[in-house]
Amino acid sequence: MRRLGALGGLGALGLRGRIVGALVLTAAVTLAVAALGLLPPLERRLRDAELRALVDKAVELRGGFESLDGHQLAINSNALGGLGLELVRTSGASEVYLLDSAHALRLRTADRATAAADPFDDVAEARRGRRLVASSVTHEGDEVVRVAIPLRIDGGLYVLAARKQVSEIRDAVGVVRRAFGTAALSGLAIALLLGLGLAATLVRRLRRLRDATVNLAEHGPVDEVPADRNRDEVGDLARSFAAMQRRLHQQEEARRAFVATASHELRTPVASLRGMLELLDDELAHGEVDGEEARRQVARALAQARRLGRLAADLLDLSRIDAEVALRREPVELGELSRAVLAEFELGAGPGERRPAPVLDEDGRGEDGVWALADPGAVAQILRILLDNAMRASPDDTPVHVSLRPPPGDGPAALIVRDEGPGVPPQEREAVFRRFSRGTGASGGGFGLGLAIGRELAERMGGSLVLEEAGPPGATFTLRLPVPPPHDHDGDDDGGAASA
Numbered sequence: 001m002r003r004l005g006a007l008g009g010l011g012a013l014g015l016r017g018r019i020v021g022a023l024v025l026t027a028a029v030t031l032a033v034a035a036l037g038l039l040p041p042l043e044r045r046l047r048d049a050e051l052r053a054l055v056d057k058a059v060e061l062r063g064g065f066e067s068l069d070g071h072q073l074a075i076n077s078n079a080l081g082g083l084g085l086e087l088v089r090t091s092g093a094s095e096v097y098l099l100d101s102a103h104a105l106r107l108r109t110a111d112r113a114t115a116a117a118d119p120f121d122d123v124a125e126a127r128r129g130r131r132l133v134a135s136s137v138t139h140e141g142d143e144v145v146r147v148a149i150p151l152r153i154d155g156g157l158y159v160l161a162a163r164k165q166v167s168e169i170r171d172a173v174g175v176v177r178r179a180f181g182t183a184a185l186s187g188l189a190i191a192l193l194l195g196l197g198l199a200a201t202l203v204r205r206l207r208r209l210r211d212a213t214v215n216l217a218e219h220g221p222v223d224e225v226p227a228d229r230n231r232d233e234v235g236d237l238a239r240s241f242a243a244m245q246r247r248l249h250q251q252e253e254a255r256r257a258f259v260a261t262a263s264h265e266l267r268t269p270v271a272s273l274r275g276m277l278e279l280l281d282d283e284l285a286h287g288e289v290d291g292e293e294a295r296r297q298v299a300r301a302l303a304q305a306r307r308l309g310r311l312a313a314d315l316l317d318l319s320r321i322d323a324e325v326a327l328r329r330e331p332v333e334l335g336e337l338s339r340a341v342l343a344e345f346e347l348g349a350g351p352g353e354r355r356p357a358p359v360l361d362e363d364g365r366g367e368d369g370v371w372a373l374a375d376p377g378a379v380a381q382i383l384r385i386l387l388d389n390a391m392r393a394s395p396d397d398t399p400v401h402v403s404l405r406p407p408p409g410d411g412p413a414a415l416i417v418r419d420e421g422p423g424v425p426p427q428e429r430e431a432v433f434r435r436f437s438r439g440t441g442a443s444g445g446g447f448g449l450g451l452a453i454g455r456e457l458a459e460r461m462g463g464s465l466v467l468e469e470a471g472p473p474g475a476t477f478t479l480r481l482p483v484p485p486p487h488d489h490d491g492d493d494d495g496g497a498a499s500a
Helices: 014-060 063-065 078-091 112-117 121-129 168-219 233-286 291-322 334-348 377-393 450-460
Strands: 094-101 105-108 133-139 142-153 154-166 330-333 357-361 369-373 400-403 413-418 462-468 475-479
Touching: 014 063, 014 078, 014 133, 014 142, 014 154, 014 168, 063 078, 063 154, 078 094, 078 105, 078 154, 094 112, 105 112, 121 133, 121 142, 121 154, 133 154, 133 475, 142 168, 168 233, 233 291, 291 450, 330 334, 330 377, 334 357, 334 377, 334 400, 334 413, 357 377, 369 377, 369 475, 377 400, 377 450, 377 475, 450 462, 450 475
Parallel strands: 357 400
Antiparallel strands: 094 105, 094 154, 133 142, 142 154, 330 369, 400 413, 413 475, 462 475
16 A cells, blocks of 8 residues: 655645644734734824813813903913913923904914914814814824813803824834734744644654554554553544554454354364265265164264354354344343243253253242343343253253342342352353353353353343352352333333243
8 A cells, every 4th residue: 555645745735834824824813903903992092091181181270261350361461371381281282272252362372373373173163062172183294182161251251272292192102013013023933933843743643643544554453553642632533543453453363363263163063064974975875874873973963063053153143242233221021031041941852851950940039020121132142041051061850040139229130040060160260251262161062152142242231241159069150130210111011021
């Protein structure tokens, strides 16, 4: 398989270029929005603050102007001039004027040329409306805030006008703008450096994952995925991929072991069956058939065929378990189901055949029975496996005890199978539950799959299948299953036995 190109070279920009570009673009847009949201309002607020300060000082001195009498209203009188200078001093105004009803100047703090260039349109508006007029204008390229206040002095109508240049506001905003631009460029440079570092780290980690997937595709799940201990999405992806790789490795090992063991287990009965049939065919070809011997060979051939059938059924069950085919979850009455399975074994016994007899002990069943939340078919299959093993291990004419135990409080319900055979050695207690594993004292023609199937079915239903620590003689297996919620099994008299 041809290896993929480097992650950094995918597409026109690659992942690294896209990450860096996204970070720089995000930073640039953020700074632009901040500049648009900050600088224009800043200049406007500074201008409004200067205008409010000028208005406040003019209103504060209003009473002083209105207290003047006719003699003090002489043009540039000391009293009038003193109030005008006070307003200049306290507010920073560059020009202060007092105009009478004839629009004549009674007070001016600026030269004649400056006063002549002022249109005094706000003064006319204040006089007409008899109200304070505050505004900001641009005069000869300079920003100016101004206020005009109508006054009643000695029975006459006058207007106090004050002007203040605020061009320094524009200069201050320019300084802020330049500082903001410098900070923005620094921020973009930092974002670029951080983006390059982040992108390089991320691409390096993703490249390791890419290489691991390519190795997995080329060589199978044999190589370990590089560890990534970072607590982020890429780290989670790497750990999930490592878990998948380990799972695939386990499945591959299980598949190889399964194929090897199944091939070995199939080889013996197939070779035996073939040999017996060839021998029988040879005898038939030469006409030297011993009827009794032929019947024995046919019986052995049938036994091997049945053994192959059991192996095929077990392999099919394992394939269903490995494929995780969904099991049903419904209330099952274990007593009814157990009686149905035991009846199958009674019907399977030949006339006069001596074999262990399964016996159902219902002393602890109770009036309402023992209920479990499970798949009735799976429970019946587990019970068949346990009974088949117990009857092969037990001496003839000895009972195989099947008992039920209701749940203790909120605990699980239990189905128990006990035989009187040789038991299981302590060192093999868990080994007997592994696939293709048989105990040293196992008898009969089993393949070591039944208990493995039983335990996996029990765990799929939320229960367990264990070998109890009971001493010899015999072995005691207990199937524990969860119980249904209260009243879920009311009126269900069949208990799932019919579906078993």
